[in-house]
Amino acid sequence: MKFIVLAIISLVLGFGACNTPPKSAPAPKDLIAEKDMVSVLKDLHLAEAAVLHQRLAGDSLTKTYRLYYKQVFAIHHITTAQFKQSLSYYAAKPEKLEKMYNTIINELNGADL
Helix, strand or coil, X not given: CHHHHHHHHHHHHHHHHHCCCCCCCCCCXXXXXXXXXXXXXXXXXXXXXXXXXXXXXXHHHHHHHHHHHHHHHHHCCCCHHHHHHHHHHHHCCHHHHHHHHHHXXXXXXXXCC
16 A cells, blocks of 8 residues: 555656746645645545556546546545646645645555555
8 A cells, every 4th residue: 555655646746747837936826725735635546546456457447547536626626727736836846745745644554444
């Protein structure tokens, strides 16, 4: 489980680095608050782990990922665009993002999964 969490964190940080806005960029108007972003990211990682556990391939894998992401976004009342903008914003502030992921890891380590 820890390997999956670390792998996902690496992918998210790598993805965020590709779309990183300048450090002086203002926060998007509909920025997801840090506390809420932690919950969204944690739920996304749990959803990704659930999808990987199903051992799907090809189109089924892609459709299932989309469905799970859509469900997580609906639960948190956010849009895909809002998530992407918020992730890019936090990725430009690695100290904040690292703190957020430390919280996620601590919560997952303490969770009864």
